[in-house]
Amino acid sequence: MECIKRVDPQKWKEVPLLAELYHNLPTTLRCSTVKNSTLFRKKTDRANTYAYVGYNPPNITRYIVLDLDYCDALFAYYDNNAPLPQFIIRNPENGHCHYVYQLKDPVTFYGRSRSAPIRLLTATEQALTALLNADRGFTGYLAKNALNCNHDTYITGVKPYTLNELSQNLDLESIENPSVAMNDHTYGRNSGTFDAVRVQAYKIAGKLNYTELYNECLSLAESYNNRYDKPMSYNEVKGIAKSIAGYCKSQAYIRSLSELQARKGSKGGKVSKRKPVATSERTTKPWVDLGISQSTYYRRKRKSDSR
Template sequence: MYAIKQIDPTDWQNVSTLAQFYADLATNPYCTNDKGFSHIRTKSHAIKHAYIQPNRPNVCRWLVFDIDDSQALFTYHDKGLPRPQVIIKNPENGHAHYAYKLTTPVGEGGKSSIKALKYLSSVQHALRLALGADRSYGGNLIKNPCHNAHMVYITGAKPSYELAELAEHLDLQSPIKTDVANDYGYGRNFSVFEHVRHQAYPLAEMHSYSALESVLTGIANEYNQRFDEPLFPNELKHIVRSIARYCSKKDFTASHKAFSELQRARVTKRWGDNTDKQKQALEMYQNGVKKTVISKELGVTAKTLTRWGLRKMKK
């Protein structure tokens, strides 16, 4: 069995795993020497800091975990889990960050596969539980494996893993908390993506690209503040821009209109055209007529009246 090997982090250019970590960094990642504050720098400058943003804001290439255990160096072995490509240990207390390299990166945004992003979130969640890693750690910043403030180890793991390879060792059926304030890791990215995109689709026909981006930025910022550990601003920016670009395409708007027309035609075919009845119902309700009376008069159900907006217009 391959023994864990400690390496000199200042010699990272000559260690293929760490050279790959550097190559995968964003052009201008967040970094810091003080965890209470971070700033954006070019990656040639950021790599000199003790903590660094491991992934680009629009794609995941590394899954990272924070293990608060004095024996964290051997957690993967003790629990029979895949070995991470890199382990970065705190020399004072033994706590460590694990970094797993993904063979196939997973994107986050309008062009990305929703199924792939959800799968990424599920694998990350399950691996976090299996490792007993910190559930409040969002992965925005990692102990920089190329900085001598930490003890750095390579484990002899293969160069990278497919998500399915990691999933073979995990229970993906473990429930994910739905409380948005306690969402974490790529669960946050998926939650923001899902929340924003569904609001973006009906807005796309009414706004230019720049106007749509502005509206979606406000929606994303408001939603992001619900998290205990919000996403970085540039992560939100990339999610919003990719959704706005996707929604602004002519083929999308045409497809969206066609789908809306198809749905309208299906409803009309099944139930008939209730446009006049709907207008009459709204007028009656505005004049103080009770819903039970309107329902009986027009021959529609109370549920239909609610769907037409009568509940929202109640005085």
């Protein structure tokens, strides 16, 4: 059995893996002291005072977090021949655990993000959820804080995975071709809502200021979210709307839009440009044979045509 080591969360600064975890937490921390409320606080050295945190911002996934909502979940990875997570955070009262898998290359959910990594991320998380019998409705919006002493924190020393490494021995075929709809769970809801709303936002972004655009995105996101059997929390929906509106008003988006319009204009000009006609005056250049300039030739021609 692989070696896992219990560490003291209060001494997280002295544990390199926990210090790295803290460094990777979002600058604006989604956090809470209890399960059923959410606070937004600037990340400080007091991040360990919150029992629950959000490990990922709305538009980036660096950590896959699974909720093993059953007793004796500490060694579930061994019992199910699953990949070893980087962190295991255990409830000391009932043995329930959160498994935290760290990705070497974070997956982004920006407007220009590639869809292939998002699809692989979704399939990988769903496969891990099925393999470990984790809670299918858990979104990872708030999870047990590995830096907080209310929980037992274990580290494994496993290096961060690439998505390909993590998914290598998982049964993705049944996930990619599910017998039941999978889009009501985890990243399916998040990425599905994000993709649907961002497409609509791009169409109206230039006509609205940030507040107006955010409100439109929030309304659209709420509408899509209400279609799911298990809707996301309101704060998660707000996070999606904020991410899209912020990107659409960012300098990066404005630059990309200008570049796109320039490419379209260049392409349009090239397509519409009239090809040379062999018998035209512009091709035969009769003013050369007459020994006069082009402007003189056309000036005389206009006078002649006007008679």
